[in-house]
Amino acid sequence: MYICLCKSVTDHQIRDAVNNGATRMCDLRRELGVATGCGCCAEAAQRELDLALAALPEPVFGAADQAA
Numbered sequence: 885m886y887i888c889l890c891k892s893v894t895d896h897q898i899r900d901a902v903n904n905g906a907t908r909m910c911d912l913r914r915e916l917g918v919a920t921g922c923g924c925c926a927e928a929a930q931r932e933l934d935l936a937l938a939a940l941p942e943p944v945f946g947a948a949d950q951a952a
């Protein structure tokens with residue numbers, strides 16, 4: 885689904901960006917151009933960003949210690 889029509893950015897692209905390290909709207913602006921046109925998509929993009937961040941797996945602390 886298109887989130888940003890001005891820059892033709894989809895929800896999939898936002899999720900991919902989050903999976904590759906994006907954590908804030910400024911990351912999405914820099915990497916995808918989201919909300920750099922008319923700005924109408926900013927709220928929807930933030931919502932997609934929040935959903936994508938919430939879907940990330942929890943980091944496993946101490947995993948290196950257990951492997952040793």
Ligand code: FES
Pocket residue numbers: 887888889890891918919920921922923924925926
């Ligand atoms: S819809 Fe995203 S900047 Fe216009």
